[in-house]
Amino acid sequence: MDMTDLLDALSAQRQAFGAAPWPGAAARRADIGRIAAMVTAHQEAIAAAISADFGNRSRIETLLSEIMPIKAACAHAQRHVESWMRPQRRSVGLNFQPATNRLAFQPVGVVGVVAPWNYPIFLTIGPLIDILAAGNRAMIKPSELTPATSALLARMMSETFPPEQVTVVQGDAAVARAFTSLPFDHLVFTGSTAIGREVMRAAAENLVPVTLELGGKSPVIVAEDFSAARAAHSVAMGKFFNAGQTCTAPDYALLPAAHAEGFARGVLDAAEAMFPTLSGNPDYTAIISDRHHQRLGELVAEAEAAGATVLRHRAPVSGNIRHFPPTVVIDPPLDGRLMCDEIFGPILPVIRTASTDAAIDFVNARPRPLALYAYTRVAATERRILDRTISGGVTINGTLMHTAQTDLPFGGIGPSGMGAYHGREGFLQFSHARAIHKPGFFSGFDTLRPPHGAKTRFALRALGIGSRR
Numbered sequence: 400m401d402m403t404d405l406l407d408a409l410s411a412q413r414q415a416f417g418a419a420p421w422p423g424a425a426a427r428r429a430d431i432g433r434i435a436a437m438v439t440a441h442q443e444a445i446a447a448a449i450s451a452d453f454g455n456r457s458r459i460e461t462l463l464s465e466i467m468p469i470k471a472a473c474a475h476a477q478r479h480v481e482s483w484m485r486p487q488r489r490s491v492g493l494n495f496q497p498a499t500n501r502l503a504f505q506p507v508g509v510v511g512v513v514a515p516w517n518y519p520i521f522l523t524i525g526p527l528i529d530i531l532a533a534g535n536r537a538m539i540k541p542s543e544l545t546p547a548t549s550a551l552l553a554r555m556m557s558e559t560f561p562p563e564q565v566t567v568v569q570g571d572a573a574v575a576r577a578f579t580s581l582p583f584d585h586l587v588f589t590g591s592t593a594i595g596r597e598v599m600r601a602a603a604e605n606l607v608p609v610t611l612e613l614g615g616k617s618p619v620i621v622a623e624d625f626s627a628a629r630a631a632h633s634v635a636m637g638k639f640f641n642a643g644q645t646c647t648a649p650d651y652a653l654l655p656a657a658h659a660e661g662f663a664r665g666v667l668d669a670a671e672a673m674f675p676t677l678s679g680n681p682d683y684t685a686i687i688s689d690r691h692h693q694r695l696g697e698l699v700a701e702a703e704a705a706g707a708t709v710l711r712h713r714a715p716v717s718g719n720i721r722h723f724p725p726t727v728v729i730d731p732p733l734d735g736r737l738m739c740d741e742i743f744g745p746i747l748p749v750i751r752t753a754s755t756d757a758a759i760d761f762v763n764a765r766p767r768p769l770a771l772y773a774y775t776r777v778a779a780t781e782r783r784i785l786d787r788t789i790s791g792g793v794t795i796n797g798t799l800m801h802t803a804q805t806d807l808p809f810g811g812i813g814p815s816g817m818g819a820y821h822g823r824e825g826f827l828q829f830s831h832a833r834a835i836h837k838p839g840f841f842s843g844f845d846t847l848r849p850p851h852g853a854k855t856r857f858a859l860r861a862l863g864i865g866s867r868r
Contacts, residue, residue, distance in 0.1 A: 400568050400569070400570055400574055400577075401577075402577050405538075405568065405577055405578060405581055406581070408538060408562065408566055408568070409509060409538065409581055409582070409583070411562065411563045412509045412536040412538065412563050412564070412566070413508065413509055414563070415536065415561075415563035415564065416506070416508050416509060416535075416536050420506060420508075420534075421505065421506060421534060422506070422534045424480055424481040424484055427480050427484075427531060427532055427534060428477045428480060428481075430531045430560075430564075431473050431476050431477050431480070431528055431531055431532060432473070432477060433559050433560070434469070434473055434524060434527065434528060434531070434559070435469070435470055435473035435474070437555050437556075437558075437559045438466055438469050438470065438473075438520070438524065439466075439470065441551070441555055442462065442466045444551060445461065445465060445466065445520055445548070445551065446458045446461040446462065446465075446466075448545075448547040448548040448550075448551045449461050449465070449519060449520070449545065449547075449548050451547045452516070452519070452544070452545040452546065452547050452548050452687070453684060453685045453686075453687055453721075454685035454686075454687075454720045454721050455681065455683070455684060455685040455720050455722075456641075456684045456685070457641075457681060457682045457683065457684050458681065459682065460640060460641055460682075460684060461520075464518055464521060464640070464641065465518060465519075465520040465521040466520075468521055468525065468803055468805075469520070469521055469524050469525065469528070471803075471805050472525060472528050472805050472821070472822075473528055474805075475805040475806065475822055476528050476529070476532045476822070476826075479822070479823065480532045480826070483504065483532070483823055483826045483827075484504060484534075486501045486502060486503045486504070486835075487501060487502040488500070488501050489501060489502060491836075494862055495836075495838075495844070496839070497838075497839030497840065497841060498836060498837060498838045498839050498842070499836075499837045499839070500834070500835070500836050500837075501835050502832050502833065502834060502835070503832075503833045503835055504533070504826070504827070504830040504831070504832055504833070505534075505830060505831045505832075505833045506533055506534030506535045506829075506830065506831075507533070507535055507584040507585050507829060507830065507831050508535060508536070508583075508584035508585075509535065509536045509537070509538065509583055509584050510526075510530045510535050510536070510537050510538075510583060510584060510585045510586070510587065510829055511537070511538050511539075511540070511578060511579070511581060511583040511585070511586045511587065511607075512526055512527065512530070512537055512538070512539045512540065512586075512587045513540045513575060513578065513579060513586070513587065513588040513589070513590070513598065514539065514540065514541045514542060514589060515542055515589045515590050515646075516542035516544035516545045516687055517641065517644045517645060517646065517687070517743075518641075518645075519541060519542060519545040519548040519549070519552070520548065520552065522589050522612075523539055523541055523552060525820070525821070526587045526610075526820050526825065527539070527565070528825070529820045529821070529822075529825025529826055529828065529829055530587075530825075530829050531565075532825065532826050532829075533825075533826050533827075533828075533829035533830045534830075535584070535585075535829055536563070536564050536565065537564075537565050537566075538565075538566050538567075538568060538578070538581075538583070539552070539556070539565070539566070539567045539568065540567075540568045540569075540570070540574065540575055540578045541553075541567065541569065543569075543570065543571045543572060543574075543575070544687055544688060545687075546569075549567070549569050550569065552567055553567035553569055576597075576601070579597075579598045579601040579602060580601045580604065580605070581605075582605040582607060583602075583605075583607050584607070584608075585607065585608050585609070585610070585828075585829055586598070586602050586607050586608070586609045586610070587609075587610045587612075587820075588609065588610070588611050588612070589611075589612040589613075589646070590612075590613065590614075591613065591614065591741070592613045592614065592615060592741075592814050592815075595611045595613045595816070598611070599611065609817070609818070610810070610816075610817065610818030610819070610820065610828060611811070611816045611817050611818065612646065612769075612809070612810060612811060612816045613646075613769065613811055613814065613815050613816040614646035614647075614741050614743075614769050614811070614815060614816075615650075615741055615766055615767075615768045615769050615811070615814055615815040616650040616651060616738075616741055616742075616765065616766075616768055617647055617648065617649060617650045617768045617769055617770040617771060617772070617790070618649075618650065618651055618652070618653060618758075618761075618762050618768060618771055618772070619634055619649045619651070619652040619653065619772040619773075619774070619798070620653050620755065620758045620759070620762070620771070620772070620773045620774065620784055621652060621653065621654045621655075621658065621662065621774045622755045622773070622774060622775035622777065622780045622784075623655050623658075623754070623755060624775055624776050624777050624780065625774040625775050625776060625796075627654060627658040627661050627662040627665065628661070628662075628665050629774075630662060630665075630774045631661075631662045631663075631664075631665025631666045631668070631669055632665065632669045633774070633796070633797055633798060634649050634652060634666055634747070634772070634798060635665075635666045635667075635669035635670050635673065635725075636669070636673070636798065637649050637772070637797075637798025637799045638666070638725075638745065638747050638798070639670055639673065639674070639725050639745050640799065641684050642683065642684040642685065642686060642722075642723065642744060642745045643742065643743065643744045643745040643746065644684070644686070644687065644743055644744065645743075645799065646769055647769055647770040647792070647798075647799055647802050648742075648743075648798075648799070649747065649772055649798050650741065650742055650748075650768075651738065651747065651748040651749070651750060652666075652747060652748070652749050652750065653750050653752045653758035653761055653762070654749065654750075654751065654752065654758075655751070655752065655753075655754065655755075656751040656752070656753065659729065659730075659749050659750070659751040660729060662749060663708075663710060663727045663729050663747075663749045664710065664727075666725075666727050666747055666749075667710045667711075667712065667725065667727050670712055670725035670745075671712055671713060671714070671725075674712070674714070674725065675714065676714050677712065677714045677715070677716050677722045677724055678714075678715065678716055678717045678718050678720065678722060679718070683722060685720050685721045685722050686721040686722070686723050686744060687721075688721070689721065691721075691743070691744070692721040692723055694744075695723050695742075695744040695745075695746060696723070697736070698735075698736050698737045698740070698742065698744075698746060699726055699728065699737070699746060701735055701736055701737065702728050702731035702732065702735055702737045702748075703728075705731070705732040705735055706730075706732075707728050707729060707730055707731040707732065707737075708728070708729040708730065709726065709727075709728050709729075710726065710727040710728075710729070711724050711725075711726050712724035712725045712726070723744055723745055723746075724745070725745045726745060726746045726747070727746075727747050727748075727749060728746060728747070728748045728749065729748075729749045729751075730749070730750065730751060731748045731750075733750075738750075755775075755780060755783070755784070756783075759783070759784060759787050759788060762788050763787070763788060763789075766813060766814040766815070767789050767790060767791075767811075767812050767813040767814060767815055768790045768791065768811075768815055769790065769791040769792070769811040769815035769816060770790060770791060770792050770793070770794070770798075770799075770801070770802070771784075771788055771790035771792075771793050772793070772794055772795075772797070772798050773785070773793065773795055773796075774795075774796050775795075775796070776796075781795060789812060790812065790815070791809075791810055791811035791812050791815050791816060791819075792807070792808075792809065792810075804821070805821060805822050806821075806822045806823070807821060807822070808820065808821050808822070808824035808825070809821045810824075846858075
């Protein structure tokens with residue numbers, strides 16, 4: 400698709416939106432129901448396509464992370480969209496009485512979605528559910544790194560929606576750059592912070608508002624009171640799901656020095672229990688590309704050369720599938736790539752700290768993360784971690800689960816993103832809250848017209864404004 404084709408597609412959606420700018424609740428519920436039915440009917444094809452793109456992607460992980468949350472989000476939106484659409488009454492100041500104020504939640508128009516490769520269905524259809532719930536139309540650009548899934552997505556959408564309502568644009572990075580330069584009414588991008596900056600610059604040319612979901616390095620803080628062994632099993636589940644290729648995956652762990660090595664070995668033990676073999680194991684997901692696989696090897700090699708202790712999964716990796724073994728790195732150099740770059744793979748750095756307060760200071764000295772995970776049984780410690788850190792979201796005594804909640808917003812802050820969606824917050828993100836004021840049978844403002852005399856001075860005195868002369 401060249402720029403002319405993209406502009407034609409956008410124009411068709413704009414014209415269709417102009418003809419029907421405010422779809423009712425029944426129409427929105429029906430659209431969301433079509434998504435749920437589409438995903439249910441194609442769930443095995445979705446799992447197969449994603450696995451083909453990865454080289455091997457666990458079918459169960461696809462059902463858990465792509466199909467299940469989409470169906471839950473559809474059910475939640477269908478149940479609540481009518482109440483979300485309801486105008487809100489707002490108070491009117493005494494000096495403007497009699498009158499009414501209200502907020503009406505208006506569709507913004509056409510929303511662009513640039514989706515990533517790591518969860519190519521959920522992170523495409525997830526925002527689409529909120530976009531349609533808000534009454535908008537959508538153009539979608541899936542990742543070029545998942546061509547089989549992108550082709551399936553385009554076919555599914557073309558069979559489910561007319562192109563003037565939802566359309567899928569396939570193509571390479573050049574197409575993605577052209578896509579982000581279009582004058583959408585809103586643009587959603589999920590991906591790296593570096594590309595997020597480029598997307599924001601491109602959107603700024605047309606003053607397009609953006610929702611950016613970027614990621615970063617999401618820390619784990621294990622407090623002194625919590626069992627390091629229990630934390631290790633929990634963190635391993637979140638870290639090695641999808642082979643660590645999750646924007647909210649635990650990126651590194653901070654523990655008291657006395658517990659760090661036991662925790663690190665516990666994480667690897669849990670990985671070996673979950674994945675007793677790697678090669679030929681349908682439950683262990685491969686790395687998306689040769690480039691990403693090579694990068695992960697370089698991160699570990701650099702840390703090991705600098706003196707870090709590296710614990711690797713004992714099972715051999717063979718064949719041409721891009722499996723990378725679960726790996727734990729104890730005390731990597733803090734200025735190395737492993738602790739400066741988002742890892743996005745099955746590697747967990749473990750950092751020794753003097754105390755929970757020292758761990759908090761460590762987190763606060765770095766860019767604000769998309770997620771934070773805190774392990775503690777003490778309410779005061781939990782409160783201290785929450786009060787003294789800032790992140791997009793938090794799971795206490797677990798990982799990843801806050802992102803799967805249909806009634807909690809998902810989004811980052813600062814370098815990890817801006818804006819949020821899921822549920823009501825998604826509806827609001829893709830709506831314009833339009834302020835509407837309606838004077839009553841009498842408007843005092845109309846009596847304050849020039850020439851100003853005694854009547855105006857009396858009104859100002861009654862409001863406590865101006866001189867009393």
